[in-house]
Amino acid sequence: DADVTQTPRNRITKTGKRIMLECSQTKGHDRMYWYRQDPGLGLRLIYYSFDVKDINKGEISDGYSVSRQAQAKFSLSLESAIPNQTALYFCATSDAGTISDTQYFGPGTRLTVL
Amino acid sequence: DQQVKQNSPSLSVQEGRISILNCDYTNSMFDYFLWYKKYPAEGPTFLISISSIKDKNEDGRFTVFLNKSAKHLSLHIVPSQPGDSAVYFCAASASGTYKYIFGTGTRLKVLA
Secondary structure, eight states: OOSEEEEOSEEEEOTTOOEEEEEEESSOOSEEEEEEEETTTEEEEEEEEEETTEEEEOTTOTTOEEEEEETTEEEEEESSOOGGGOEEEEEEEEOTTOSSOOOEEOOOEEEEEO | OOSEEOOOSEEEEETTSOEEEEEEEOOTTEEEEEEEEEOTTSOOEEEEEEETTOSEEEETTEEEEEETTTTEEEEEESSOOGGGOEEEEEEEEETTTOOOEEOOOEEEEEEO
C-alpha cells in the first residue's frame, strides 16, 4: 500500500468551481506539503504544515487554501478555480525527527480547469 | 527569480555510458541538496542527497558532487541504464527552514 495517497488522481472542473484535493499518509510524519508542477517551472511550494496547528504559505499560495484535519491528512482547496491553476499537484511528507528531512511524494493529482 | 536552476531541459545518453546532470543555485544559505527522480504518472522519488559539509556522496551507481564556491552540484550516473530514463529534479534547502526549492528538471533518456 502507498504511504502517501492523493485523491482524486485526475479531475476536470470549470472556472469558478470550488474543488478540494486530499492527501493522506501512513508514514506517521508531522510535516506535510503541497506543490504544483507546471511544464518548464518544476515544483513550486503552495503551502506547508509542520503539525496540525501550524500552517504556512509557500511561494505561490494565492488562490489556494489548506486544512490540516489530522496528522495524517492535509487538504488543498481552490475556492474559485481558474484556468491557470491547471497543473499537476503533489502532496509530500517528511519526518520531523530526522536531520535529512527527505520528502516523500504522493502520486499526484492532475487538475484541469476549463 | 529562479534560485535553483537546471539549465539542460533534456539529455540523451547511450546505455552503459555516464550521465551527468547539472544544477546551479544562487542562495548561499542553501546547505542541503537532494536529487529526485520522477517517472510519468508517479510522484518524485528520493534518489540521493548531500550536505554542504561534504563535496561528494555516493550510492551505488549514483554520485552527487557539490562545488560550494561555484554554487554548483552535479549528479553522475554510471553506468546509465534504460530504466534510468526519467525526469530528474535537484532541490535545495537552508538549515531550519524544512522546505525545498526545486529546479525545473532535466529529462534523461538512456538509449539502449
